[in-house]
């Protein structure tokens with residue numbers, strides 16, 4: 001991952017922009033009067049989900065780097081250093097090191113891809129493992145395919161031999177976390193043996209690690225995870241996210257479960273807004289990543305002490321983010337893996353989730369003896385810490401009252417306890433943000449044809465189901481070189497989502513997202529049928545406008561050729577001109 005990618009992943013665009021200007025929520029996005037042109041209305045928009053900002057008034061827009069550069073009037077390198085500090089990212093030296101690290105990462109991704117394919121193919125060949133997966137784990141063929149589930153043969157050198165034949169070095173095998181080496185030995189051995197293999201993917205669906213589950217109950221440990229590698233950072237990766245994203249957006253919620261296996265069975269049951277943290281404690285990075293997709297985050301942990309601790313930690317982490325955290329309570333004795341066998345019940349259990357603080361109040365009441373003064377003190381000590389962290393005063397007040405009820409005490413007493421605790425932990429003052437140093441941008445009207453091109457692309461980027469509208473268009477119908485690249489890519493990727501399209505166009509990625517944001521803002525309120533009519537009409541008008549342009553150019557060339565008396569060129573141009581007339585009568 002490059003420095004820029006890492007910084008973008010850690011910093012939320014709303015947080016960065018919001019530290020300079022005041023943003024107001026507007027649906028999934030945030031709005032403000034534009035800091036870069038003079039206006040009273042709010043045409044400046046920030047999309048946390050897409051990681052970009054854009055002004056519909058002056059057309060300025062981009063990522064966090066562009067904003068800081070423009071607002072503070074500084075160069076890219078300065079903005080990079082500033083945001084790197086803010087994100088806690090230490091910048092790599094700007095040298096051949098960068099290129100080397102990038103090459104190493106690409107090589108390791110290739111190794112992981114080969115390993116995924118190898119394990120996946122082994123599962124199909126191994127009758128025992130396949131029977132275990134299908135009969136005991138109740139995995140269906142589509143699930144095995146979607147999650148690329150595989151089997152690591154019961155052999156010390158199955159994978160290592162296969163990969164070495166493909167030209168992968170022993171050093172790379174170890175670096176990828178696939179092989180080990182015994183002291184004093186010159187050869188390496190397979191780290192995963194006789195296990196059902198679940199690839200752990202990054203959010204683009206590329207394998208970065210594995211979880212291996214034993215087949216035989218007596219084998220230990222039950223689950224074996226890849227070690228930390230240059231690709232696999234356990235504090236960042238979210239299991240199942242690449243497959244869950246569409247459902248998370250659609251359902252506007254995400255359910256976090258404990259085990260990777262729970263994710264697989266839940267997806268199989270058709271409940272796909274489910275992910276897991278790969279067996280580690282949740283980090284702020286992971287919560288932030290999820291909060292960009294939805295505000296509604298539901299925790300579904302075991303009801304044991306570890307689960308309670310994880311919930312409290314999540315409440316603490318969630319206070320700095322604009323999210324609604326709630327807890328899904330499992331019926332006693334069941335886990336998501338069992339429940340997924342009964343999808344209707346599993347959906348109900350998820351729907352009945354409780355706000356996290358309510359859960360904590362009820363859950364902790366069972367831990368202490370509230371009939372004694374000591375029990376009450378311990379119970380309130382425990383909760384006051386969490387209540388104090390609540391950022392919203394109204395919410396805080398609500399829980400002060402609820403806690404008072406539970407203790408058969410008064411809200412005043414709780415408030416007093418709250419301010420006592422507050423003295424020991426002061427809140428850092430918020431610094432006054434500097435004014436923008438950049439000069440004001442004067443909005444310039446764009447030619448009508450360019451606007452038409454933008455609208456056609458905006459709709460197609462935002463709504464993949466409209467891409468049939470591009471069938472009669474070619475890149476030549478677009479005059480802007482970026483637009484030509486985008487339409488060419490759209491025609492190649494079929495129904496791929498915005499992120500896939502943006503990933504294919506690294507140099508235009510921000511622009512692509514800005515166009516999609518425009519599509520969302522301008523056409524989001526249309527009924528799907530109207531949107532479809534609109535895009536076909538716009539595409540038709542673009543074709544006409546483009547043909548008109550071409551005709552003007554052709555007739556100019558034709559006149560020049562006639563003046564020069566170049567009969568052959570006149571003939572060629574005339575043929576082209578007539579072909580154009582036949583193609584579209586306008």
Ligand SMILES: [Zn+2]
Pocket residue numbers: 034035036037043044055056057058059060
């Ligand atoms: Zn503006």
